[in-house]
Amino acid sequence: MYYTDSDKRTIDNCRFCFMCRHVCPVGMVTGSEANNARARAELISLVNRGFPYTADMAEVVYECALCGACTTQCCTGFDPLPFTKHARMAALSEGIAPAYINELLDRIEENGSAYPAVDNPELAEELASLPEKADVLLFLGNAAAVCPESAVAAVRLLKKAGVTFAVMKEEPDCGMDLADLMGPAEEARQVLLAAAEKINAVGTKTIVALSPDSAKVFLREYREWGAPLNAEVKTFPAFIVELWKSGALNFKNTGETVTYQDPFRLARELHETEAPRELIRACGNLKEMYRHGEEAISCGEGTIGLYRPDLTAKMAARRMKDAISTGAMTIITACPTSCAALRSAEGLTVKPLEVFLLEHTC
Ligand code: SF4
Ligand code: SF4
Structure with missing residues (x-):
């Protein structure tokens, strides 16, 4: 019930194949035969043939970094990521996801994000002078918590280029981590919908996503899951290239x-x-x-x-x-x-x- 026909086709092809094994970054460091697309496909193919889905299998499903190297390497055009995400959705639904995943999901639900609250005076000072609304919205995403110096430098670069831009005072979590952890579950979609509503309320024309995680979820899941943003989304490097080429x-x-x-x-x-x-x-x-x-x-x-x-x-x-x-x-x-x-x-x-x-x- 969790897997689409496309998933099943991919699973049945991947389970007989080993051609992307050498590009899996997880397999490279664990040396485990369980850490590649084929191994996961074999496990899920057993489940699809009536074997029980166990906690050990779910653990392997969460050991995938969802990096997509296997998909890029695949000469035959298969993409193991969708069935992996559906296997995560199934693991959560059946109560067999690893305990650390449930703890992380609880933290996200409680705090609205997987990351701690941002307390960076340098960043706060840079943001204080920005307008509430502007045609350009810089979306900091996880940069503010994980790498605040990149957020500070991004703000300074845009100021230096003379861009009038805003940063939301209470930026919602973009939902990328939830989408990775839960797959296309309704709970994750609701989070994206709520975030889209808040971002759309800013009334901006262009969203510049500092983190590729935010850019990716805005450009892919928000559209695919029916939570569209009313603004053009650009990545930070692409936006800076435009400014550079315009002489700003x-x-x-x-x-x-x-x-x-x-x-x-x-x-x-x-x-x-x-x-x-x-x-x-x-x-x-x-x-x-x-x-x-x-x-x-x-x-x-x-x-x-x-x-x-x-x-x-x-x-x-x-x-x-x-x-x-x-x-x-x-x-x-x-x-x-x-x-x-x-x-x-x-x-x-x-x-x-x-x-x-x-x-x-x-
Ligand atoms: S993604 Fe392609 S290369 Fe990798 S196991 Fe599946 S069929 Fe083989
Ligand atoms: S998406 Fe998962 S299985 Fe594929 S290469 Fe990346 S870590 Fe390995």
Whole structure:
């Protein structure tokens, strides 16, 4: 009852296939045969043939980072993410989801977000001078809690470019974490609907999403789940490229050698790989990592870090080795949770794109 015909077709193809096993960032660090698309498909195919769905199976379902590397790698066009999300919905509905998932969901329900309240004086000072409403709304998303320096730098960049913009005083949670944790469950849809109502009430024309997580859920789930936003949604790098090309912002190239970690939501789900690169190349010398762009290996960003920080730490440490081997001294990220994940690993200096750009403005 939880799986669509498309899910069942994907499951029955993936369970006989192993062709994306080598790109799974979770499998790379656990070495477990359970951590890839085929293993999950095998488990769910058993359930679809009458075997009980057990807590052990649900645990494996939640060990997927939903990074989409398997989908990008799949030559035959299968996408294991929808059946994985439906398997999460089933696990919650049948009461077999891991305890840490239920605890996280309780926290989100209680606090309205998975993240602690933001208490950053520097950010508060930057936001204090902004208008209540404007044609451009900067949506901070999880950046404010996870990587406040990127939020501060983003606000300063827009001010420097002369953009009149607003930031909501009580920004709702965008719902990306809930969508990952629950799949397309009605409870998650209701949260998106409520957030869309609040955001639409601002009456803005353009929403600039600082976090790729917010950009992705606004552009995908909000539309697909019937919670449309009445404004055009742009990612932060794409918006900054427009400002730069219009002459509102200028950067100086210092020749600093850096590398760049593509966040999977930006690169694979929104197919945005060039905007950050154009900006980085305007400021320094970009050295690419092993598997980058749409083929990037996740550093453990996204929702998985909220409930399996052990896996995120391992993925970040593995990815940091790829970054070190470029010879760069700095790794740039365009995603708050990527920044936080990579900072848990020893190696290069990790810098949010917004901070790097602000340092290079002239
Ligand atoms: S996603 Fe494609 S490559 Fe991966 S297991 Fe399924 S069919 Fe094979
Ligand atoms: S979505 Fe990512 S983490 Fe999940 S199975 Fe595919 S490659 Fe592995």
